[in-house]
Amino acid sequence: MKIHYFYTLFFAFLILGAGCSPLKNSQYQEYLSLRYEVPECNQHYTYSSVTSIAGTAKFFKRGVNLITAPELENGVSVIKLKNMTQGDPLVDPLPIKFAEVAVYDNENKIIQCGKTDALGNIKALDTTSNLEIPAKAANFTVRVFSRMNHKLGVNGTKVNVAVKQDIYKNEIYYISAIASSNGIDDTSINLLAYARQTDSMEVEGGAFNILNDIFLTYQYIEANTGLVDTTCLNDKFDVYWKLGFNPVQYDSPDSPPESLDSNSYYDNSKKRLFLTGGKLGNFSFERADHFNDYVAIHEVGHHIENVCGSLLTPGGTHRLITRIDPRLAWSEAWANYLAAHIMFNNINSINPEFTTKMTAAGITNTNWTYFFAAEGFSDSVQNIGSGAGFMFDLKKPGNNPDSWQIGPFSGQPFDKTDGTQFPGEGHFREASITRGMFKLSNVCGAGCILASPISFSTFWSAMSFQPLPVTPVVTSLVGMGLNAAYVFKSSATFFELVKKIVTNNNVTPASWTPYRNFIEPVTSDALDLHSDGRYLISGANTWIPYGTPLITRTGGACTIGTMKILPRSDDPVLTGTNSDQRYSNHFFAIDFLTLTGLDEIHVTFTKNAGTDIEFDLILFSEDYLYYGDYSCPTGADTNGSCSVSYQASRKTDEYMVRSDRRSGSIATKVIRTLSALNPQKRYLLNIRAYTANKSIASTTDYTYQIRDQNGDNICP
Amino acid sequence: MPIKNKIIISSALSIVVAIGIIAFNHKKKSNRERPQRLTSMFSSKGVGDRIINLAMHADEVNTNEELAEVSVDISMPFSFDSSVYYKWKLGEGVTLIEGPQSGQLAGISHTQSLKLRIKVKGFSKQINHQVGFEIYGFKNGRKIYGDSIIASDKESTFEDIVQNVEKIKASQ
Numbered sequence: 001m002k003i004h005y006f007y008t009l010f011f012a013f014l015i016l017g018a019g020c021s022p023l024k025n026s027q028y029q030e031y032l033s034l035r036y037e038v039p040e041c042n043q044h045y046t047y048s049s050v051t052s053i054a055g056t057a058k059f060f061k062r063g064v065n066l067i068t069a070p071e072l073e074n075g076v077s078v079i080k081l082k083n084m085t086q087g088d089p090l091v092d093p094l095p096i097k098f099a100e101v102a103v104y105d106n107e108n109k110i111i112q113c114g115k116t117d118a119l120g121n122i123k124a125l126d127t128t129s130n131l132e133i134p135a136k137a138a139n140f141t142v143r144v145f146s147r148m149n150h151k152l153g154v155n156g157t158k159v160n161v162a163v164k165q166d167i168y169k170n171e172i173y174y175i176s177a178i179a180s181s182n183g184i185d186d187t188s189i190n191l192l193a194y195a196r197q198t199d200s201m202e203v204e205g206g207a208f209n210i211l212n213d214i215f216l217t218y219q220y221i222e223a224n225t226g227l228v229d230t231t232c233l234n235d236k237f238d239v240y241w242k243l244g245f246n247p248v249q250y251d252s253p254d255s256p257p258e259s260l261d262s263n264s265y266y267d268n269s270k271k272r273l274f275l276t277g278g279k280l281g282n283f284s285f286e287r288a289d290h291f292n293d294y295v296a297i298h299e300v301g302h303h304i305e306n307v308c309g310s311l312l313t314p315g316g317t318h319r320l321i322t323r324i325d326p327r328l329a330w331s332e333a334w335a336n337y338l339a340a341h342i343m344f345n346n347i348n349s350i351n352p353e354f355t356t357k358m359t360a361a362g363i364t365n366t367n368w369t370y371f372f373a374a375e376g377f378s379d380s381v382q383n384i385g386s387g388a389g390f391m392f393d394l395k396k397p398g399n400n401p402d403s404w405q406i407g408p409f410s411g412q413p414f415d416k417t418d419g420t421q422f423p424g425e426g427h428f429r430e431a432s433i434t435r436g437m438f439k440l441s442n443v444c445g446a447g448c449i450l451a452s453p454i455s456f457s458t459f460w461s462a463m464s465f466q467p468l469p470v471t472p473v474v475t476s477l478v479g480m481g482l483n484a485a486y487v488f489k490s491s492a493t494f495f496e497l498v499k500k501i502v503t504n505n506n507v508t509p510a511s512w513t514p515y516r517n518f519i520e521p522v523t524s525d526a527l528d529l530h531s532d533g534r535y536l537i538s539g540a541n542t543w544i545p546y547g548t549p550l551i552t553r554t555g556g557a558c559t560i561g562t563m564k565i566l567p568r569s570d571d572p573v574l575t576g577t578n579s580d581q582r583y584s585n586h587f588f589a590i591d592f593l594t595l596t597g598l599d600e601i602h603v604t605f606t607k608n609a610g611t612d613i614e615f616d617l618i619l620f621s622e623d624y625l626y627y628g629d630y631s632c633p634t635g636a637d638t639n640g641s642c643s644v645s646y647q648a649s650r651k652t653d654e655y656m657v658r659s660d661r662r663s664g665s666i667a668t669k670v671i672r673t674l675s676a677l678n679p680q681k682r683y684l685l686n687i688r689a690y691t692a693n694k695s696i697a698s699t700t701d702y703t704y705q706i707r708d709q710n711g712d713n714i715c716p
Numbered sequence: 717m718p719i720k721n722k723i724i725i726s727s728a729l730s731i732v733v734a735i736g737i738i739a740f741n742h743k744k745k746s747n748r749e750r751p752q753r754l755t756s757m758f759s760s761k762g763v764g765d766r767i768i769n770l771a772m773h774a775d776e777v778n779t780n781e782e783l784a785e786v787s788v789d790i791s792m793p794f795s796f797d798s799s800v801y802y803k804w805k806l807g808e809g810v811t812l813i814e815g816p817q818s819g820q821l822a823g824i825s826h827t828q829s830l831k832l833r834i835k836v837k838g839f840s841k842q843i844n845h846q847v848g849f850e851i852y853g854f855k856n857g858r859k860i861y862g863d864s865i866i867a868s869d870k871e872s873t874f875e876d877i878v879q880n881v882e883k884i885k886a887s888q
Contacts, residue, residue, distance in 0.1 A: 027877075028877060028880050028881050028884060031877060031881045032881060032884060032885065166874070168881065242874055244873065244874070245873070245874040245875060245878075246875065249874075249875045249878045249879065250878060253878055253879050253882035253883070254879075254882075257870075257873070257875035257876075257879070258770075258772065258864045258865055258866065259864070261766075279865055279875070280844075280846055280865055280866075280867040280870065280873045280875055281844045281845075281846060281867055281872070281873050282807050282846035282848070282865060282867070284807055284808050285805040285806075285807065285846075285848055286846075286848070286865065382808065384808055386805065407861075408852055408859040408860075408861040409859065644793070644794060
């Protein structure tokens with residue numbers, strides 16, 4: 001009896017521990033030790049007597065189905081594209097360009113290395129000569145890998161990318177075929193990577209499509225940046241994708257997979273890209289991005305900003321419906337813009353059926369001018385009808401944009417702007433910046449600039465860390481990718497740099513006029529610039545761009561003029577979670593090496609009109625996160641959800657190195673002991689109106705003065 | 717009880733307890749009101765709105781010809797007295813046999829969880845298939861949302877491999 005009890009207990013523990021004990025998990029052993037990626041096949045093997053292997057390597061991908069509807073345009077009914085979904089694979093496969101090729105003998109030993117060319121032809125390493133194999137009667141295995149290390153142009157820029165299966169085994173996808181040689185004649189083979197699981201379980205077409213998107217992006221950049229050095233792209237770039245797998249699980253291994261949103265993301269610390277292949281094996285209704293070209297290039301855009309500029313985004317949720325942190329708005333908009341711009345300029349290499357389908361649908365402007373993400377797909381052969389998606393047309397005006405078609409925000413406009421009531425709010429809206437950049441740099445029909453678009457290379461220079469191409473060369477003018485100069489970035493800074501390039505550092509100010517006229521009207525995306533005098537009203541600055549440095553101290557008045565802040569009620573779209581960063585906050589960059597001896601900052605507020613407001617002074621560290629003066633009383637759950645209503649909260653946090661958040665009617669707020677801070681770091685002074693749960697008159701207007709411990713003005 | 721047996725039992729207990737502590741700590745660490753990683757994510761869903769709790773269950777059946785009941789328990793941390801709309805999403809090879817694929821509920825009380833059921837074919841361990849569920853509602857400017865998915869053979873998925881590999885690595 002005693003023995004029976006013991007064994008029952010023992011086996012109970014054994015079963016209980018089954019999920020934990022390595023002894024029970026032999027199926028996981030192969031993933032437990034990191035394996036190295038198979039070395040690149042980049043050697044030419046010479047044989048005394050040779051024949052050749054010829055042929056092609058191509059891949060299938062899913063195309064898009066168009067959802068159209070008639071819309072009145074100037075009183076005339078026209079067909080408009082309202083949404084897209086992922087559909088059947090393209091009829092004709094696309095070439096696998098410049099991918100690595102390896103040939104193996106029957107002992108699995110590499111006997112030759114090669115590459116595909118621009119048309120997907122299998123070639124030698126120089127991409128033009130024939131791929132030689134020893135002249136003997138035998139079977140050879142030819143593999144084409146989802147990896148390329150290919151030099152572009154003459155500037156030394158390379159596409160050095162691998163699309164891998166997972167982070168443990170580091171295996172690269174490949175397609176293969178047997179070439180049977182008689183030892184005399186050349187052999188021909190054709191390799192295909194498929195898009196349907198009924199054709200190939202792993203849908204390798206997905207891996208090669210990702211590779212194609214990255215190649216086309218790098219190729220475009222190299223070809224459209226003139227003499228600018230783009231070798232910043234050269235370091236090896238690893239991309240991870242697996243059919244049916246949600247890579248967010250890597251980041252949250254303890255979370256139940258069911259609860260995680262299927263998503264792609266870029267890990268900027270390790271410079272690795274993770275593209276989702278679905279979730280728990282599903283990719284027919286779950287989000288999967290292997291054929292989502294826009295999303296894939298968007299994520300590549302983050303990598304490009306990271307390696308050729310500086311990716312300083314705080315991350316976090318962005319839903320394209322409200323004003324957000326300008327750093328996040330900029331970085332997402334750059335990635336959005338790059339995706340749309342690459343697709344607009346390469347649509348025939350990405351989806352050659354798109355233009356034909358648009359024409360067949362009766363749509364006049366057949367260009368790709370869209371932000372688009374598919375979720376699931378529909379397939380007429382597999383009888384699957386789960387395709388969904390969301391998109392907006394980047395040509396549309398900011399005051400009348402498209403609206404969300406699916407998900408929790410259905411019906412809400414994609415960052416609708418009101419340039420009259422809220423000039424400059426576009427700098428805090430991801431979709432507005434995206435639309436503005438796209439419309440300024442592409443002649444794409446009604447809505448876009450009609451002539452002389454701003455060149456991609458101008459945008460590139462303003463984004464990257466290189467000197468601006470102005471003549472005469474001004475050494476202090478560098479792109480905002482130079483971290484040391486631009487710790488606190490936004491699209492306002494970006495467009496000011498673009499303007500400097502366009503006007504040759506203000507030598508020809510009139511050159512900016514056509515662009516200024518384009519971004520300022522009410523139909524624009526409210527991307528007004530401070531240097532255009534848009535915020536100067538009766539000698540007073542009603543807005544100072546995010547991150548403007550405070551640079552001088554004077555006993556007299558600031559040359560810039562009076563500074564005003566116009567607080568407004570928190571954005572009604574997200575009331576309860578956000579303080580309005582455009583209207584209720586001003587942000588100044590501080591460099592103690594410039595403002596030597598600065599120990600105290602005093603800011604005095606004087607009411608001119610409207611509602612009584614309490615103000616705060618906050619000094620942020622470089623890597624700060626911004627919390628919008630609301631908190632969840634019960635704490636957010638693992639999904640970031642608050643189960644009760646958010647409450648007003650005037651807290652300090654670890655990113656606030658100094659603050660004065662005292663409540664009450666206090667005219668002058670002060671932060672002290674600044675000389676104790678590390679002068680090698682940059683800081684951000686946030687002058688914030690405390691607006692949580694407060695209704696504020698739209699006439700509210702305060703003047704403020706920033707002074708040091710001696711009573712001198714500190715000026716931008 | 718022999719000492720050897722005591723050691724085996726206490727070792728097993730230690731492993732269970734250790735894993736429990738690790739899991740708790742990870743959960744605690746991720747329970748923050750801030751972005752959990754400095755990376756970009758691209759999604760149609762805002763995490764802050766996924767507030768409807770869903771727990772999906774399914775009969776375990778071995779062949780695709782057998783009928784399987786799939787159910788979902790719906791609960792809310794607060795009562796929501798406006799309409800909510802739901803939809804079952806059927807993966808490849810899964811066929812709806814009984815029950816509505818979509819519908820509308822008058823509201824959800826926080827004191828009482830709701831259960832919805834459908835019967836399907838093709839949802840078996842024979843090959844991994846999936847059923848998804850999506851629900852949303854809108855009231856006074858607040859959109860609430862929930863979605864989930866259940867796999868018929870979760871152990872065959874790569875998510876399961878990642879979970880277990882990371883668990884083993886953490887215990888080593």
